[in-house]
Amino acid sequence: MKHPHARHPIARHGRLKTPHPVALVAQYLAVALAVVLVSGAAFAGYATWSVSSEVQTVALAGETDGPPPQISAIDGGVNLLLVGSDSRAGQGDAYGETEGNLNDVTMLMHIAQDHSSATVVSFPRDMVVPVPSCPDPAGGSFDAMSAQPINVTLSYGGLPCTVLTVEALTGLSIPFAAEIQFNGVIEMSNAVGGVPVCVVDPIDDEYTGVVLDSGTHVLQGADALGFLRTRHGVGDGSDLGRISSQQVFLSSLVRTMKSSETLGDFGKLYGIARAASSNMVLSQSLASPDTLVSIALALKDIDLDRVTFVAYPGVTGGDGVYAGKVEPLYDDAAVLFSAISADQPVITADPANTGIGAVVDPNAPTTAAPATPATPSPDVAGDTAADGTATTQTPEVAKTPTALPQSITGQTAAEYTCSKGNDD
Template structure:
C-alpha cells in the first residue's frame, strides 16, 4: 500500500519519497488515527438502549465547546451538504495512558496524530487527509477552553497546537493552515483505542514483510495476523520498524489499519449480541471527546447514522502534501501549492486531484500492511 490508499476514480496516486533516507530521533508514542465513523459508528449501535444504558453512555462522553472558544473569526462554513471533521488521537501521559505510552505521569496531553475527514454531500464517500505531527506551521494565537490566551508561534510543530491549548487551539491551527471551517471535532485516546480493539475481538491484518520494532514492542512475521489491542497499538505506533523511520511511514501503516478496522466493524453483526453491543458502546463513548454539538449519545447517534454507508472502499486516504525539511531531518514542510489543491477540492466538495500528492514525501512504508 502506498502513502495513500489504492487510487480510484478521482483519487490521487501515491507521491514519491525523498531519494535519501531520513534518520529520526525516537518519538513519543502516538494514538491510532481513529476515523469519525469508526468511533461513532460503534456508538450508534447503543442508541436504542434502556434508560440506564442511555444515562451511562451519555455520562461517558466528554465534550468541549469549540464554537464558544473560537468565536466568529473563522473560515465561512460552506453550505453544500459536506462536512469537515478534525479527528485527533491523544496520548495523555496520565492514568491508563501512562503505562501504554511509557512516559512520565506529568498530567500532560499530546496529539501526535491528526486527520481531516471530509464527508461528501450525500454521505456515501469520504476523503481523509492525515497531517504529519512533525509538520512545521505558523501556529496562530488561540484561546483554550478555559479562556487562556496562547500567543502565535512561527515554525512550530503541528502537534504543539494541542499540547499548548488543547482541542480549540488544534482546531484554530487547522483552520489557519487550510482555510476550511471545521464542522466537528472528535478525539480518541490511547487506552480507549486499545480497549476498543479488544472488545471487537481483535483486528485482522496482513503484513507483506516482517516488522520488528522493540520501541513499540512489536514483532510480526510476514503474513496474516489477528491483532489484539496491545499489538494493534504497537502497529500504529511503530516508526523504526518500517520505511525510513519517519512519521510519514507510520501514517501509511495507520491508514491501512483504519481500513481494516472500519470494514471489520461493519461485518461484526453485533446487534445479535446485546452484551457485546453494550461493551462496544461503553468502550467507544469512554474513549471519545467531542465538540459540544456531538457531546451526547443522541447527537452521536444521529451523526453516526449519516456515516454508516461509508465503507473502506469509499474512503480516499492521503497524507497532507509535504516535503522533507532540508534544514532538519526530523521535520517536514507544507507543500503549500499542492496542499491548496486539496483544500480547494474540499471547499468545492470535489475529489482530490491526482496532482496534489504527486512528488510529495511519503515515508517509504508502502505495502507493508495490505488490505
Template sequence: MIRRSSRESADRASDASSAAGGAATGAAEPAGRHLGGPRYHRGLKVAAIVMASVVAATIAFVAVQVLRLQQNVETMPLNLGEGQESALPVDSSRDPLQILILGSDTRTGNTGEFLGSEEDSSGEGNSDVMMLLTLSADRENVTVVSFPRDLLVPLPACVDPETGELSEAVELGQLNAALGEGGPGCTVAAINDLTGLSVDHFMMAGFNAVSELSSAVGGVEVCVQEPVDDEFSGLELPAGTSEVEGDQALAFLRTRHSFGDGGDIGRIAAQQSFMASLARKVRAEGTLTNLPKLYSIAEVITRNLTVDEGLSKPVEILRIADRLKNVDLGNMAFVTVPVQPWDQDPNRLVLDEEAAAPLFDALRADRGLTEDAPAPSASASEPTDASDAPSPPEETETPAPAPASVPIVVVNATTDEDRAAEVEQLLLEAGYAQTSTFESTPADATLVVFGPGYAAAAAELADRFGVAASNILPDAGLVGIQLQVGADLRSRDTVAASPLGPALEGQTADQVTCQASSGL
C-alpha cells in the same frame, strides 16, 4: 298457500322462544364467545397494559444506557483561537461535516494516566495523531486527512479556557504542540487556518481506546512484508497477514521504527492501512446496523473520549455511524497531507502548498477524492519532440527469467472455490507453464511472495496483476513464487489501482496494503 309440517312449526317456535328468553335474561350463551363481550374487553385492557409496560421499560432502559454513555464523555471548548469564530451549528445527519480526531500521547482515558514509556512519547500534552475526518453531505464520500506531528505550521494565539491566558502566535510551530496551549480547541484553530475550513467537531482519545476498540470488534487484520520485532513499541508480527487486537493493535499504530522511513510518514501509512482494514471488517459484519454491537463500541469510545459540547450527546455519534454505514468502501479515502522537508531542518516538515491546494479545495467544495480527475489541458497532452526527451536509464537489474521457467503456486485465499483455477488459466495463457494451486483461508490482500533469485520475476508477476510493490514479499525458504489471490482479486483480472492518483499518498478502504520494513 304453503303448508308447513307440525314438527317444523314446533321447532321454529322453540327457537323463537329460546332467542326471546336469551334476549331477556342475557344468559343464552357465554358472553366471552362474542367479540365485544366483557371478557374480550378485559383481555384487551390487560394486553394494552402489558405492552405499555414493556415499551416503558424499553424506553427507560435505553434512556439509562444513553445517560450512562453521556456520563462517560468529557467536554472541552471547540475553538480557542483568538478572533476565530466557532463553526456554525450543523445537522450531523445531512450537512457536510468535519471532525478533527486527536490522539493524545499522555492520556489513556478520563483517568489521565500516562501511556507507554517516556522515550516512546513526543512530550507531555502533545497530540500523537491528528486526522481530519470529512463526511460529504450526499453520504457518498468520506475523506480522512492525516497530519504528521512533525509538521511545522503557523500557530494562532489561543485562550486557555482554565486560566484565561493567551498563548503567543508563532509563524512556524510544531502542529502537535498546539494541544498544550489550552487543549484540542487550539489544534482546531490551527487546522482552520491551515486548510481554510471551519471544523465542526473534535474527538480526542487516549490510545487505550484503540486497544479496547480493536478487541471489541474481534481483532483487525494487518499485513507486513517482513517479520517485525520492535523493542520500543513491543510489536511482534510474522511476515504476511496477522490479526491484531489489544496491546498488539496499539503497538502497530504507535511504532515509529518498524515501517517505511522509520518516522511519522511510515507510521501514518500503517495507521491508514489499519483503519481501512477496520472499515472493511465493520462493513462485512454489519456492525453499524447491529445495535448491541454498536452500543458496545460506543461505550468503548465514550469511555476514552473528550469531545466538544456539540458532540457530547451519544445520539450524535449514532447519527455519524448511520452516515457511514452505506458509504462505498472505494469512496473512503485515507490520505496524508502533502509535505516536504523544511529547508532549515530535514527532520521537520512543512506543507507542500502547491500539492496541498487541490486537496483543501476538494474538502471545502464537499467533493470526494475518488472522483474522476479533470481531463488534461491541450498543452499538457501535446507530444514532445523525441530529441528533447530524457534518455532512459541504463538497465542495471537482473532481467526476469522467461515465464515458462518460473514455478508458481496459486494460493486461493478467496471464498470462491473456482478462483484458483481461473487465475491459473490466466497464467497459462501468459506463458507460465509451471503452475499449481492450493486452497487457503480467506484473506483481503493479494500478495506475491518470492524465494531467492525470483525478485525480478515477482515484480513482473505483480505488475501483470496490478499488485502494489508494498505487497511483494521475500521468503528465504521458498522456491519460486506464491501468488496469494485475496478478496481484492476475487473477480477481476487485476487488482484495482488507487483512484487517488500519484499526487496524494494514501489509500481507499477497499485497498489492502502491506507495510514495508524500515530496516531500522
C-alpha cells in the same frame, strides 16, 4: 510556495515524544450507526445517552450549546477532527512517563454534503505550520506562532487550539472534535474482536516491542496498540511511514465494521462505545447522543471505494525551521482541500501510491471493476403527478473522483494493502 500567513520562524520544541496510537475515526462514529441498525432508533438514543454521560467535554472557540438534531442522518456535510494524545495521565504505568500532552496523531474526517463520500486526512506530527492565537484554558489567549510542529498545539491550547490550527491550514470549518488516549485504542480493538492486518515484510521494533512476521495477523488489545504506535518498525522509520502503515489498519477496520458479522453483534458495538467514552474528551458539539447517531447515519451508505484515507503532503530534508521536520507542500494540499470543499471524492494518483509504510496486498481479493457512471438525460421518465401528468427527473450520477498529486499518498477502504517493515 510560502504559506500566505507565514512569518519569521521562532524557537521550536525540539524533543520528540514517544509515538502513540492513532485515534480510530471509523470505530467511534460507527458505534451510534451500528446501535441504530441493530436495536432501533429509540433504544439507540438511550444507549448512546448512557455512554455520553461518561465522557468529558471541552468547548471549542466560539462554541455554544444548542438544540440537538433529530435522530436521522445529519443534514449536510461533516468535518470532524480526531486527535490522539500522548499523555499518560490516568492510563496506568504500562506506557512509561512523559511530560506534556502532544497530539502525535491528528486526523480530519470530511463527509460530503450528500453523504456520498468520506475523506480522512492524516497530518504528520512533525509538520511545521503556523499556529493561530488560541484561547488559554486559564483565561485570555495565547499569542500566534509562525512555525511550530503541529503536534504541540494540544499542549499549547488544548483541543480547541488544534482545531483552530487545522482550520487555518485547510480553510475548512471544523465544528466537531475529539481527543483519545492510549487505553481507548486497546479497549476498542478488544470490543471489535480484532482487526486483520497484512504484513508484507517482518516488523521488529525494539522501541515498542512489536515483532510481527510476514502474513496476516488479527490484532487487538496491546498488539493493536503496539502496531499503531510503531514508527521505527515500518517504512523508513519516520512518522510519514507510520501514517501509511496506520492506514492499512484503518482501511481493514472500516471493512470489518461494515461486515454483517460485526454490525450484528450488539455486545461488541456497545462495548466500543463504552471504551471510547471512558478514554476520550469530546467537543460539546459531540456530547449529544443525537449528534453521534446523526453523524453515524450519514456514513452508513457510503461505498468502501468512496472512503479514502490520505496524508497531508510534505517533504523532509529541509533546513532552518524545517531541519529534522516536515515541510508542508501547500500547492499540492490546495488540490486536496479544494476537492474536499467542493464535496468531491478523491483518489490517489495511482493505486500503488500507498506511502512508504505500505504496499498493495499481492494476495488481495479480486473485485469487479466499478461501473462507469451514466450520463444524465435531461428528460427521464419519473413519477405520475396527482393530476395524472407525467413528471421528469434527473438521475443521480456518481461524482468523478479528483485525482490527487503524486505527493499525496493513501488508499480507499476498498483497497487491500499490507504494512511494510523497515528493512534498515
